[in-house]
Amino acid sequence: MNGPDSRDAILKNMNAALKSRKLYPPGHPAISAPVNKTHSLLTEELKGSHNIAVGLVNETLVFEDDMVQDGEKLYPELIQYMAEKKIDAVVFEKGFSGKELTDVFEILSGAQMEGHELQKELSSKGVLRITLRSMPTGKRNALEIYNGAVEIVENVMGEVRMGKIPKTGPVSDIVNEMTESVFSDPHAILGLTMIKNYDNYLYNHSVNVSIMALSLAKALGLGEEDVRAVGIGALLHDIGKTGVSEQIIRKPGGLSSEEWDKIKQHPQLGSNIIKRMEGIDATIGRLIYEHHIKFDHSGYPETVDSLHPLSQVITICDAYDALTTLRVYQKPHDPVEAIKVMSNFSGRHFNPDMLKTFMDMMGLYPVGTMVRLTTGEIGVVTRLNEGTPDRPVVKILYGEDGTEVASPFEADLKTDGTREIVTNVNPATTSIDLGSFFEKEAAE
């Protein structure tokens, strides 16, 4: 069964599940039967598409892009709950489970929450393939901005590879959005720089460096124009790698001197591309040209000229993201180690004042550090507390006995009298994938 009949049956069963939930306790067959039916019908529908949305537009029910006739008469509970909870759409992704669907109905009919809170609750329950979308403010959350930025870098580099001059508009828009996010809630988006996509390294790396560079620009108190230059420069700093063959970029182990010479061309290639983009400030081309020249003028390309004062913002963030990422030739350093490595090069590779500001910004235990507490528990630093660098907010993932806790919870070490950090822990000794952890955290 496909098409309109199937759609009616899906809506009918969704409505029946919500209606029964008013009368019966969770798990009652009058609820589970329509939930199971909804699951099997939607799974069948999803054979033909990646996701399906049931939306509410001006109080009218919409299935995908089609308005549902007589929706308010046929499916009153569904409309009532979506409107009350300020849900614009329920989006089902291919492969969602019956358990996820049950949780969604429970939350829709039970929880005293609305809008973004509901989505946050869903993520915390591990429901990742059904989304309750609500956008009363029209603003995107940190993860949506992050993913949007990755897509734009991918498009821009794709355009360059095809010999086109990339458009400036989308780059400029996304940097504005990232800047707003960094200035309004730096922790939310900074945590996402722990997403290290091995296959898509170049795109994720570019976005990570841009987010950190914007945060550093904020910490340095730079003016609007400079913040913008740093954000765009960081996002496009490796754009010249489009001119170096993939084979060389991904080569494990040592490069021949010819191959190394090719890599060394990417700052020059990058700044050439930037010069051809419309309305891009010349400073940005210079920052890109200089991003591998170190504070003591070692690195490449060779130069005797003095460096632009902002180049080092990108150099520092580039180094930190590279150190904390798994590469073909390197195991990732955990954030504490990476900071230590970098501080050994203060005044040589890095501008010491700027590196100091960067280290203060990242804290003793940067966001994404796994730590062991005095209680024996292990968790991840999710947020820093201003003024108390040794007492951040930690999400507890492993209990005192070393087993994973059923529902991870946050402990604010600034106010929590019972917990302190003993040491940082190498994430490789646990089963946590920090990238997907922060992705999940931000899906609210």
Ligand SMILES: [Fe+2]
């Ligand atoms: Fe580079």
